[in-house]
Amino acid sequence: MRATSPFSRQPRGDHRPGRGARTEHRRRRCVAALVAAVLAGTAIAASCTSGGQTVATTTTGPSTTTVPETTTTTEPPMDSGRKLFVYNPEAGQCFDVRIATSGASVALNSNATPRNDDQLILLLDCAIPHQYEVAGIVEVPRPGAYPGDEELVTQAQRLCPAVFATHVGQSYERSALEMGWLLPTAEEWGRGKRTVACLVTDPAAGRLTGSVKGSGR
Numbered sequence: 001m002r003a004t005s006p007f008s009r010q011p012r013g014d015h016r017p018g019r020g021a022r023t024e025h026r027r028r029r030c031v032a033a034l035v036a037a038v039l040a041g042t043a044i045a046a047s048c049t050s051g052g053q054t055v056a057t058t059t060t061g062p063s064t065t066t067v068p069e070t071t072t073t074t075e076p077p078m079d080s081g082r083k084l085f086v087y088n089p090e091a092g093q094c095f096d097v098r099i100a101t102s103g104a105s106v107a108l109n110s111n112a113t114p115r116n117d118d119q120l121i122l123l124l125d126c127a128i129p130h131q132y133e134v135a136g137i138v139e140v141p142r143p144g145a146y147p148g149d150e151e152l153v154t155q156a157q158r159l160c161p162a163v164f165a166t167h168v169g170q171s172y173e174r175s176a177l178e179m180g181w182l183l184p185t186a187e188e189w190g191r192g193k194r195t196v197a198c199l200v201t202d203p204a205a206g207r208l209t210g211s212v213k214g215s216g217r
Contacts, residue, residue, distance in 0.1 A: 076129060078098065089182055093134045100118050135160070139194055142155065177202050179199065
């Protein structure tokens with residue numbers, strides 16, 4: 001005769017639950033634990049025994065990770081570069097135009113010249129997403145008094161396409177990128193500055209990442 005486990009036998013009159021009742025009780029406790037884990041947003045592994053088989057069940061509650069709010073996913077912080085109120089651009093440099101008090105980027109514009117004392121140049125490594133890249137510097141053949149923005153823009157529109165093409169490796173007319181410029185201010189003109197910085201930008205993407213020199217874009 002097959003031996004019977006003493007743990008499966010219960011004396012008559014013993015009111016403790018038998019094997020089937022204990023299994024059902026354990027199953028109910030397991031389900032209750034899983035429900036509690038879901039409500040608490042935690043992960044739990046529970047062993048549920050049914051019919052001699054043990055089943056491991058894992059449940060994971062909703063994530064409570066908080067995503068920090070940002071104005072844009074690609075705008076680098078102010079401490080990513082050098083803050084300059086006086087800027088002498090050089091070919092190959094990359095930069096943003098920022099508001100000094102808030103650090104926010106000024107909207108892209110073909111004329112990237114800072115407009116007031118609260119705007120500055122944030123000089124960035126070109127590997128960091130940036131608004132503008134300097135394609136080159138051109139001399140403005142205009143002696144005398146400060147000619148004003150309109151005349152300087154006309155000069156930039158005339159002189160910068162050739163600089164753009166040399167830097168990018170694609171003519172401005174065929175390029176997917178856009179051209180811009182940094183103009184001398186009246187004060188700088190008065191000190192003898194007669195140069196315009198020709199710029200490359202990408203209004204469609206908002207920012208460039210990496211140098212566009214020789215990219216053929």
